[in-house]
Amino acid sequence: MEDANFIVKFLDWLMTFDRKALILAASAIGAGMAMIAGIGPGIGQGYAAGKGAEAVSINPKASKQATLVMLLGAAVAETSGILALVVSLILLFGNPIVTQEGAVIILVASALGAGISMIAGIGPGIGQGYAAGKGTEATGRRPEYQSNIIRAMFLGQAVAQTTGIYALIISLVLMFANPLVKLL
Amino acid sequence: MEGGFGPRVIFELPGGIPVTETVTTTWIIMAVLTIFALVATRRFDKVPKGLQNVIELLVDMVYKLTAQTMGEDKKAFAPYIGTMMMYLICANLAGLFGFRPPTADVNTTMALALLTFFMIHFFGMKRKGVGTYLKGFLQPFPVMLPLNIIGELATPISLSFRLFGNIVGGLIIMNLLYGALGGLSTNLGISIPVLQTGIPAVLHLYFDVFAGVLQSFIFAMLTMVFVSGAMD
Numbered sequence: 001m002e003d004a005n006f007i008v009k010f011l012d013w014l015m016t017f018d019r020k021a022l023i024l025a026a027s028a029i030g031a032g033m034a035m036i037a038g039i040g041p042g043i044g045q046g047y048a049a050g051k052g053a054e055a056v057s058i059n060p061k062a063s064k065q066a067t068l069v070m071l072l073g074a075a076v077a078e079t080s081g082i083l084a085l086v087v088s089l090i091l092l093f094g095n096p097i098v099t100q101e102g103a104v105i106i107l108v109a110s111a112l113g114a115g116i117s118m119i120a121g122i123g124p125g126i127g128q129g130y131a132a133g134k135g136t137e138a139t140g141r142r143p144e145y146q147s148n149i150i151r152a153m154f155l156g157q158a159v160a161q162t163t164g165i166y167a168l169i170i171s172l173v174l175m176f177a178n179p180l181v182k183l184l
Numbered sequence: 185m186e187g188g189f190g191p192r193v194i195f196e197l198p199g200g201i202p203v204t205e206t207v208t209t210t211w212i213i214m215a216v217l218t219i220f221a222l223v224a225t226r227r228f229d230k231v232p233k234g235l236q237n238v239i240e241l242l243v244d245m246v247y248k249l250t251a252q253t254m255g256e257d258k259k260a261f262a263p264y265i266g267t268m269m270m271y272l273i274c275a276n277l278a279g280l281f282g283f284r285p286p287t288a289d290v291n292t293t294m295a296l297a298l299l300t301f302f303m304i305h306f307f308g309m310k311r312k313g314v315g316t317y318l319k320g321f322l323q324p325f326p327v328m329l330p331l332n333i334i335g336e337l338a339t340p341i342s343l344s345f346r347l348f349g350n351i352v353g354g355l356i357i358m359n360l361l362y363g364a365l366g367g368l369s370t371n372l373g374i375s376i377p378v379l380q381t382g383i384p385a386v387l388h389l390y391f392d393v394f395a396g397v398l399q400s401f402i403f404a405m406l407t408m409v410f411v412s413g414a415m416d
């Protein structure tokens with residue numbers, strides 16, 4: 001009956017590889033998974049860009065101010081993409097998991113988990129991009145309040161970033177200070 | 185890259201207390217700020233000129249920002265906010281001068297966030313009275329008490345990790361980039377580090393200057409908003 005069980009077969013097959021190969025393979029998947037977070041900033045910045053075009057069409061005289069707010073807001077919205085890139089690059093070039101001691105299955109799962117956790121970046125990316133878009137629109141309407149608008153936008157974006165930062169912390173903990181290995 | 189990206193231990197105090205790069209860099213920043221303050225505030229004239237102009241502008245800006253964000257009646261917080269902002273900006277820009285930013289250590293950011301946390305509750309109680317303040321935790325319904333407490337505890341955590349995550353992200357990416365460029369120039373057989381001079385400058389501009397100044401500003405702004413929120 002055991003031959004029919006796909007999961008048992010799969011695990012048996014996995015165990016035919018050596019320890020290092022398994023961890024490296026998991027890191028490869030993790031590095032790819034982390035970059036899924038790029039969806040967020042993409043949508044968010046696209047929205048901001050659209051709002052930028054709208055703001056310029058509403059008030060062509062304020063196009064400089066609106067563009068500045070759009071660029072600043074979009075730069076902040078990029079943060080979660082950059083954090084995902086950090087995790088991805090660590091997994092690829094500075095992999096700390098390969099040299100760690102402990103059960104191979106936990107290390108493999110940690111490498112995967114570190115990548116998957118960064119998917120949370122989608123949320124802050126979209127949210128911050130939305131804020132950037134609204135800030136741009138507001139600047140287009142009332143360019144004289146540009147500094148106040150930028151301040152409110154930055155504050156809100158910083159708070160929206162929080163979950164993405166939590167994801168980064170979990171990801172870094174899984175890679176550098178894995179508490180699960182010691183529990184075994 | 186051995187041992188991760190944590191701060192190096194510079195020396196150990198008697199009793200086995202390790203002193204890390206974070207602490208020594210903070211000492212350097214403290215020295216720079218103190219010397220700057222001493223030099224800049226000597227010989228004040230009625231009519232400002234030179235450095236005095238810059239200082240007056242700086243102080244004026246901090247007071248204006250505090251009054252605008254916290255309200256005229258809480259202007260007295262300006263010295264604290266200004267000091268914290270100057271320290272944070274220096275700390276975040278330390279990466280430009282080859283130091284490891286002290287804010288890339290969760291101990292620094294957590295300490296600052298805990299200061300904010302205690303300020304929120306101390307000044308909230310001082311302004312409203314302990315009873316009224318504690319009653320605020322039962323709003324809007326008494327059932328919300330655990331949620332309100334968790335929300336209050338989340339403030340310093342999110343505040344410290346926001347700063348830490350942003351700075352450490354930049355730090356790691358710059359480290360990896362310097363490593364990659366070093367490897368590339370060795371492979372190409374260039375003995376002079378040409379590649380390491382030009383290319384990272386743009387990224388330093390984003391990760392250290394833009395993100396660093398922005399995060400210092402955001403930390404100070406959030407502190408002001410939280411403290412004045414607890415007092416109103």
